[in-house]
Amino acid sequence: MSTEVENCAKRRLAFQKTYSQEMGGWRKRSLIDDAKFETLANQEFEKRERKISNTEIAENDDVFAQNGGHPASPKPESVVITSYVIKLKEGLGSVARILKLFENTKTTLLHIESRQTRTKGRTFELFLECQGSKDTLASITNALHQHPVVQDGSVTVVGEKTPNKKELWFPRHISDLDKCTHLLTKFEPDLDYEHPGFADKEYRQRRKMIADIAFDYREGEPIPRIDYVQTEIDTWSHVYRQLKNLHPTHACSDYQQNFEMLERECGYSENNIPQLQDVSTFLKRKTGFQLRPVAGLLSPRDFLASLAFRVFQCTQYVRHGAKPDYSPEPDCVHELLGHVPMMADPTFAQFSQELGIVSLGAADADIEKIATLYWFTVEFGLCKENGEIRAYGAGTLSAYGELKHALSDKPKVLPFDPDVTSLQEYTDDDFQPVFFVIESFEEMMDKVRQFSSRIKRPYEVHYDPFTQCIQLLNSKGMLHQLARNLHSELDNLQRAIDRIHNVTIN
Template identity: 50%
Template sequence: QTRCMAFRFLKAGSLAYRTTALRRCFICSFGQPLGGEFQMGFEAARTALHFRVKDEVGSLKKVLDLIEKDGFNMSDIHSRPMRSSGSSAEYEFDVQFAESYSAEKLDLLQGQLSSLCSLVKVYGTRDEDIPWFPKKISDLDKFAAKTLDAGAELESDHPGFKDAAYRQRRCDIVDIAKKYKHGDRIPRISYTEDEIKTWGVCYSHLRNLYSSHACRQMNEVFPLLEKYCGYNEKNIPQLEDISTFLKQATGFSLRPVQGLLSPRDFLNGLAFRVFHSTQYIRHHSKPLYTPEPDCVHELMGHVPLFANPSFAEFSQEIGLASLGATDEEIEELATVYWFTVEFGLCKEVTQDGKETVKAFGAGLLSSFGELEYCLSDKPTLKPFEPAVAAKTKYPITEYQPVYFVADSFESAKLKVREFSRTKQSRPFQVMYNPYTQSVEVLNTKQKILDKMRATNIQAEFLRETLASLI
């Protein structure tokens, strides 16, 4: 069997991850109504607490009594109901303290409350505790050159390691990406005859499988790429043409990259609807194999679905969740990404009403061998649950033994949003502003109220428009 080994997080497992002693968390979901829980500001360097209890007589009193007994001085408390789970309803509470407390004292409180609450998180508000993240799209220039591997450097087991001409070719293409800055037109690559032949072998093998193995959205978009972006087996499409097409379709754009970015940097780019793409291609001696992302993986696997609005939103959702996340949270998000954007499967209903499973992950759509394997009876298929996927181990040098099946892109997006909401430790939320291509940090009461007013105005306009049509 042949396989494309172009996995975005090939080196993620080798990264060193740390866990901070003091977890910072402010729970907020833009998928739910904004309410009283946002009345707390974060201007002062104070400490806060988030917890969840069952809707039972005395449950809140037990928690507050313990907080008071341990010597904590509360200044604000706000609640919100959770969705009922069976016969058991729960409430969430956000408490802000009047002063800061040590990590040791907070850890002790968290341990004591864990027996009374189904969820407990403590957080501080020091900006220096938050990892740096890009605030505007041009900030992506700051880490574009920080690649982990691949690019011009090849491992000894790489098919092109002993090919001096191929190595020089890789260096030349990598240098082009190295010079790129936001706002530049993406330079066009004049691909060689060998490179085009290699592309053609991959293209014909994969194109023949898409109708039977790829998801409906892939089969809807791919003909458009052939029509408008020059996709065919005798031509390697140019990133500039594809980026222009994607911007018009969903606002996504491509950016050339030298090699593998860190999981944090790569996910941060998705928050701005930017996909970092390589421009070099695998060695011609093994056209159906590559040990790192190349243009076949990027253009055949990733690019098509970025033209689908629902998938584009899903990808950006993961990116926004990565901004300001801890290393531990990045590791979990990267794993969720692995089992969805790279190796995801989804349910579909055929014209005769039968339910079937199709592939949407880029690692599958760019791998002839694994695309056939994933829909055979050999692997194990599980329902997509981010919390389960985030803890699942996976191999990077062989076919996946387990795949997760999403009900739909929309369902996957909502599940990732909820997963991020309960896992994030940053003391703020972020919103993407497509007009300025920047991220707005919502960390004060006034910022949130301003957003609520703007949203209410838009909602009122839509209500009036709808009423006029009835």
């Protein structure tokens, strides 16, 4: 991403925080409401950016007029990106002569690539991608056709497009998650008078201490350990006992199996709050997911983007003991008891990552839909199991009252359909009034993949687990490399199938 795009992203996020205060806060309970707020804030940000830009143009016109000139009445030249394929009859030394055409022009060379060509009489083929005014690039095109190292008919314009002025920054490497720590909707106890810890000065100070640990954390560091005090352990114990009694009758089998493993391997117990580093190591071994400490509720884009790298942002603080069965925000009780057991399931982990990947660079309206899908699956999803309905969503599995309500006859239960689910309205006045039930995780993944394929983006992206990078699939070279890797994997798979088939026959 360019520095200009990243700087714009920083200005946008700073504005969102200010706008939240101007609007009296936007402290809702769901990722859906956060996404809707972000859409409104982005729209207002665009309006104010345009207003600032227009003001700057007017001021420049005034200065120009004061110096004896005239205001800039003509419209600015339209900027385009043009791509060329140029066949050269000389060696690579002629490339320098071609590039001289771009000197002293307000043109940016975005990409240069050379390769040998099979065309008789020409030794190299040059690919150039340039950005500049339409008139300037038209002049360069004419000059290329007349250049002595290029013969007639050897210059091909393979594409022309308008640069995307609303290009959104998103993390490209897992270390970029250090920049994805924007808390747009906080329920901090010293700001929200409805928070159970609002009047508890000691609790507020401890929350700030734990939040500072998360803010100071950087990718690759061991997650700092928290020495939990007895009041926090008592709150954890209360929730732990209540929920575990409901597991056999309310939780899906995958959740129960993984929960038992967490008890054996990560210190999950009624009287012990597990440390994030231990749980993260466990998850990394099981599904490649890892935990990262976070200070509170993240912006939807930041949170979803983290999932693309198989990173789950997890709080370390514990809800206030005055209301152990209720928390106005995610806390480690919700995340360790609700989210982590399902993150240890390979299929569910893959589903979570794919939701994160499809969010990268998506428009605000699509972020709202993705956040809504996340809410009614990962947070409050139900599934069918042996003819019965069970819970797999973290919001239900970490709240005693919500879990009993979800499997009662009170809420409306609908079949999962991404086109319907992504538009479902959400209310936070009471327990969830609507739930969506899936037949299986595999079917849910297939449906969401079909839904995701209709989300329009200027590019497709791919996550490389070896480099922990997001790759833009916007060049032939990148596509060929990915195809070769997939071909190798398919060959390996075919050999395994053949071996099993031969063993079965013999």
